[in-house]
Amino acid sequence: MLTLFHHPFSPSARFVRLILAEYGAKTELQVERPWERRRDFLLLNPAGTVPVLRENDGPAICGVFAIMEYIDETRGYAVGNRRLMPDHPDARAETRRLVDWAVAKLDQEVVGPFVRERVYKQEMPSSAGGGAPDSAVLRAARTNIHHHMRYFGYLAATRNWLSGDRLSFADFAVAAELSCADYLGEVPWAEEDNVKAWYARIKSRPSFRPLLAEKILGMPPSPTYEDLDF
Amino acid sequence: MLTLFHHPFSPSARFVRLILAEYGAKTELQVERPWERRRDFLLLNPAGTVPVLRENDGPAICGVFAIMEYIDETRGYAVGNRRLMPDHPDARAETRRLVDWAVAKLDQEVVGPFVRERVYKQEMPSSAGGGAPDSAVLRAARTNIHHHMRYFGYLAATRNWLSGDRLSFADFAVAAELSCADYLGEVPWAEEDNVKAWYARIKSRPSFRPLLAEKILGMPPSPTYEDLDF
Incomplete structure (x- = not known):
């Protein structure tokens, strides 16, 4: 199970929501207000920013660059020619x-x-x-x-x-x-x-x-x- | 042949110089002063920023994220266990x-x-x-x-x-x-x-x-x- 920590108006968290849907990855959404600097969230991402993705009890995947590549690396094979990262x-x-x-x-x-x-x-x-x-x-x-x-x-x-x-x-x-x-x-x-x-x-x-x-x-x-x- | 457009005190261009050397990729360095907004450079990278990497007459590879992954994708196989991107x-x-x-x-x-x-x-x-x-x-x-x-x-x-x-x-x-x-x-x-x-x-x-x-x-x-x- 994937959990995404996001804010509905964080543009980069919106990007991640879109690509998770395109890759058909069911995700639980949890709203995070970064300015609250919630302690448990800072333990996941010391930068204190959204988006953060977590797969089951795995480590936190923090930030759009890490998340985008992670989704393609772990789910790209399953979507065939609908992959959003080109080959060359x-x-x-x-x-x-x-x-x-x-x-x-x-x-x-x-x-x-x-x-x-x-x-x-x-x-x-x-x-x-x-x-x-x-x-x-x-x-x-x-x-x-x-x-x-x-x-x-x-x-x-x-x-x-x-x-x-x-x-x-x-x-x-x-x-x-x-x-x-x-x-x-x-x-x-x-x-x-x-x-x-x-x-x-x-x-x-x-x-x-x-x-x-x-x-x-x-x-x-x-x-x-x-x-x-x- | 690789050409890197850089500035000696651009931290992210320094990062690229280091990793090119670690991957053993011989590179010609060309100093660029981004504030001059040189026309030919803006045609390579419309964002006007360094670092920009170019392989022969290929397209410009712009920015650290694109360059880092490009180096590993095109040269990772050659350096074996000295790759700087982990497998998992x-x-x-x-x-x-x-x-x-x-x-x-x-x-x-x-x-x-x-x-x-x-x-x-x-x-x-x-x-x-x-x-x-x-x-x-x-x-x-x-x-x-x-x-x-x-x-x-x-x-x-x-x-x-x-x-x-x-x-x-x-x-x-x-x-x-x-x-x-x-x-x-x-x-x-x-x-x-x-x-x-x-x-x-x-x-x-x-x-x-x-x-x-x-x-x-x-x-x-x-x-x-x-x-x-x-």
Whole structure:
């Protein structure tokens, strides 16, 4: 049995939920609020961050890079040509580059600030840094997202999926990040038709359904968040 | 032929230089100053960051995660039991967790700020953000390093190498980061004997020699930087 420690609006934990579903791995979800610094959780992951995956009583698998490779190494054989990691070393490198782009660069410059300011700070007590969003931070993220949209637009226009011919981890890493920004109505879809068309294909996969059903108390999703034909 | 685009004081590029040497992969080094945003380099890696590895006329392999796995996938068979990635999925996950800790957490909280404030800002023109170091940033990094030293001390005291019984990518990722801070005299070695003893073992490997010979013009290394018996 797999257990995933996650937060519903952690973009990288969303990425892991998507790929676990794509690999058909039944997983128990346990919500963790990293800012609470729960002692038993810090024993599992001293970095104190989600996502953390655990298989039965095995050791904790911490962070997206470790989890993504672990899922493919332990379950890749069972899904045949639906594996999300390509075979050739060059193609694997391209998939990993784009996952890194999503969970590090896109997250730091755009989605992390949106989620922290607009979601986490509402949930956190003021002693842990909660409070009103910082408008300067939101403004910077709203500027930065255009560069990323242009780059994803270029990839979506020149390739079948973001990292090449085949659906890969890269598509889910980028889609998971964008899904958090989309809930908050922060994705300028009209700017990039190719990104929109690519996201519509990803969003209609069964693995995406649980994410589209997530709700933040008192903060409804943007009008098109659940809409497959947005 | 392999070509590595690097900066001598980029901690993650140092990590790649170490592991290329450990795998016996002859590599041509090309210095890149990421803040110059050189057009041909941005075509190789649109993120504009080092390290980037290229094999002959093949595609660019960008970033430590992609490069580390690529080296092991393409050269692991040739080095036998000197591979730096363990075989078992659990042990691989632990190695990847600690590489992530080094190149993301340790770099963001400690080594990145030291290098940016004390090295890069001396090399950069003021139009690119160069200038005097920000003492508040240095103070924060000097506070943060103690937590990391304690954690590495715990690992070094309970394991033969940082991620387990065998030398792995994790040891080189952490050592590469610490080597940059050590050049600047910013590592409180006296606090953690176990970390010091572990670093002395890593530092005496032939792969480390080129790093110990690096010099910044006008800024000599700390007195013990090159000393194997520090």
